[in-house]
Amino acid sequence: ERCSMMSLVEDWYRLRQAGPLAGLYVSARKIALYTALADTVTESSPAVIDTHVGFFSLFLCVFKRSIERLNATNSRTEIEL
Numbered sequence: 001e002r003c004s005m006m007s008l009v010e011d012w013y014r015l016r017q018a019g020p021l022a023g024l025y026v027s028a029r030k031i032a033l034y035t036a037l038a039d040t041v042t043e044s045s046p047a048v049i050d051t052h053v054g055f056f057s058l059f060l061c062v063f064k065r066s067i068e069r070l071n072a073t074n075s076r077t078e079i080e081l
Contacts, residue, residue, distance in 0.1 A: 003030060003033060007030075008034070011026045011030060011034065012059070012062070012063050012066070014026060015063070015066035015067060015069075015070060016062060016063075016066045019066070019069055019070065020069070020070055022070065023070050031067060031070070034063060034067060035064075035067055037060065037063075038060045038061075038063045038064035038067060039064070040060070041057055041060045041061055041064060
């Protein structure tokens with residue numbers, strides 16, 4: 001499965017804003033890919049983000065936390081109307 005940068009950014013926003021609900025829209029294969037990518041970050045939060053590397057490192061740190069929140073939710077979130 002190919003993953004464009006635009007798709008990655010879209011999924012980043014889905015996971016960050018919708019949390020467990022995003023799991024319905026982001027495939028398990030992409031979650032595995034994003035987890036592997038986010039695991040390349042060694043710092044918990046970069047000290048300097050005024051470079052491309054620093055910005056992308058921060059982006060991946062936030063992505064990693066969002067994925068961890070998704071993985072911490074074992075069951076589907078149901079909303080009653």
